[in-house]
Amino acid sequence: MKRVYYLYIFLIVLLITGIAFSFSFYKKADTFDEKLTEAQPSSSVPTYHFALIGEEMDHDYWRLVGDGAKATESIYDVFIEYVGPSRSNPEEQLELLDMAIKSKVDGIIVQALNDDFTSLINHAVDAGIPVLTIDTDSPTSLRSAYIGTDNYAAGQLAGEALVKDTGGEATVGIITGSFDNAHHQLRIEGFRNVVDQVEGIKIVAIDESNITGVEAEEKAYTMFSENSEITAFYGTSSYDASGIIAAANSLNREDDLYVIGFDTLDENIDLLQNGDIDVLIEQQPYEMGYQSIGIMLDIIKGGSVEEINHTDVTAIRKADLANWTREKDETP
Numbered sequence: 559m560k561r562v563y564y565l566y567i568f569l570i571v572l573l574i575t576g577i578a579f580s581f582s583f584y585k586k587a588d589t590f591d592e593k594l595t596e597a598q599p600s601s602s603v604p605t606y607h608f609a610l611i612g613e614e615m616d617h618d619y620w621r622l623v624g625d626g627a628k629a630t631e632s633i634y635d636v637f638i639e640y641v642g643p644s645r646s647n648p649e650e651q652l653e654l655l656d657m658a659i660k661s662k663v664d665g666i667i668v669q670a671l672n673d674d675f676t677s678l679i680n681h682a683v684d685a686g687i688p689v690l691t692i693d694t695d696s697p698t699s700l701r702s703a704y705i706g707t708d709n710y711a712a713g714q715l716a717g718e719a720l721v722k723d724t725g726g727e728a729t730v731g732i733i734t735g736s737f738d739n740a741h742h743q744l745r746i747e748g749f750r751n752v753v754d755q756v757e758g759i760k761i762v763a764i765d766e767s768n769i770t771g772v773e774a775e776e777k778a779y780t781m782f783s784e785n786s787e788i789t790a791f792y793g794t795s796s797y798d799a800s801g802i803i804a805a806a807n808s809l810n811r812e813d814d815l816y817v818i819g820f821d822t823l824d825e826n827i828d829l830l831q832n833g834d835i836d837v838l839i840e841q842q843p844y845e846m847g848y849q850s851i852g853i854m855l856d857i858i859k860g861g862s863v864e865e866i867n868h869t870d871v872t873a874i875r876k877a878d879l880a881n882w883t884r885e886k887d888e889t890p
């Protein structure tokens with residue numbers, strides 16, 4: 559009799575616990591549903607879905623490109639899917655381009671790092687998807703237009719700054735992001751075009767950093783150790799100048815070294831401010847992203863589109879910093 563009694567008690571407790579759990583689960587599911595409903599866009603889905611494919615998401619330069627493009631979602635009837643490898647990885651970037659083609663987006667905006675991008679860009683265009691290149695062009699492809707820096711002219715600007723500031727006397731080492739990437743090749747060609755005409759300037763060594771600060775430092779250290787006559791360095795990628803300076807500091811050579819770098823990342827601005835970097839070549843990544851969407855819409859709607867849309871490049875020195883603001887702060 560006692561055993562039956564305990565069994566009843568046990569069953570009742572089990573029942574109550576079951577009801578309590580079901581109720582709590584129901585409440586959670588209900589709250590989740592409410593959140594989902596809140597997350598649904600109140601308006602309808604935008605007419606145009608564009609893919610923007612950059613070089614590296616975990617990088618301030620590309621964050622600005624993305625911010626510029628995304629800012630247009632409140633102006634135009636567009637949704638921008640902004641994707642890219644977290645760190646520079648051309649193969650992954652090509653896969654993302656392939657995926658964008660397969661998912662039949664309405665337009666693709668892509669940085670065309672090298673010749674491997676040409677056939678996929680052509681494939682997209684053949685499939686009816688217009689392509690706009692950004693930051694790095696692929697002029698031989700079927701892309702409709704390019705928006706970004708004139709990388710050859712940016713190299714010339716760096717060369718002119720070096721000639722001016724050194725009085726035409728310098729022994730130069732170059733650290734470039736990658737020998738394979740079109741924009742870095744152009745930045746070197748433009749630089750050479752200027753300095754090769756000046757007798758007192760000699761380029762004695764060149765190596766690649768693979769778009770990392772660590773490799774920039776390693777390569778600059780080796781280059782400096784093997785060529786102690788170097789008086790100036792030119793870095794063509796965002797992290798090259800800081801890598802060069804770290805190497806120069808380890809070798810106690812920073813004081814007499816002239817350094818030109820690319821991009822106004824915060825750390826580069828600090829190094830310009832404290833005199834370690836002499837000149838920074840400033841690009842307009844936010845503007846590139848921002849303008850790219852209007853251009854893509856013009857392409858789609860058959861409006862007249864300039865094939866080449868160059869954004870500004872400027873050489874900035876420490877003295878310019880007093881009146882300098884980051885471009886994002888100025889763009890609407």
Ligand code: BGC
Binds near residue numbers: 797820
């Ligand atoms: C280049 C970009 C590159 C970025 C980060 C910029 O100087 O224009 O192409 O992705 O640096 O390496």
